[in-house]
Amino acid sequence: MTESTPLPAIEVKDLSFAWKSGKTVLDRCSLSVPRGQFWMLLGTNGSGKSTLLRLIAGLLTPQVGTIDIHGGLGIVFQNPDTQLVMPTVGADVAFGLVSERLTPSQVRHRVTEALRAVNLVDLIRRPTYALSGGQKQRVAIAGAIARQIEVILFDEPTALLDPDAQLDLVAQVQELVRSRGLTALWVTHRLEELDYCDGAFLIEQGKVVDRGDPEPMRQRLMQEATLVDI
């Protein structure tokens, strides 16, 4: 970290978490994602990446440690079918705005602007069942943008996408982070996605064991036989 590193948007300090069964998943785990940057979280199967994301999102409560988030927070999950709730694209993006006291024209403006940001404005009336997996993920991202969320967590959002849609989605998120000053933390197994991020964390046995520039991390992981399954 240099002196010019922006303040953190996500700051996790000494987080420990065990399931009721007693299985410890995180053991004094710490990480910090600078504002306006795109960071990825890597680790072998079962290393605790999804659990960490759910703790950051407030869906689970840690036994020990602190989590500070600067700004509103949204999460995009692996399976887009579990998070689109309305029959059409426009209605789904608008659904997240119901708790805000907006006029119909403000809602229309927010929805259109958010869909434009993910290049889906032409599909505003399309039934959500008639979207590809990548388009569904972009609708979920548009929902967060419409709510003017600043921090987005992504839990393996490309796991169910084909390779073209996978790279389109990660490139889109890179562009949104740059153009809108969002902060993103993205869990992945796919090393080729590291090309698009500003930095990466490697989690092993419940701790962040490496962090920094993505390219050296990718080189190292590709050489380490034990981490081939990442």
Ligand SMILES: Nc1ncnc2c1ncn2[C@@H]1O[C@H](COP(=O)(O)OP(=O)(O)OP(=O)(O)O)[C@@H](O)[C@H]1O
């Ligand atoms: N609801 C749950 N109850 C009990 N144990 C769980 C639960 N969810 C996950 N676990 C366990 O917690 C550990 C960490 O799981 P987690 O899903 O966070 O790992 P991950 O790094 O995201 O794995 P993957 O890459 O396979 O998605 C695993 O051993 C898993 O079996």
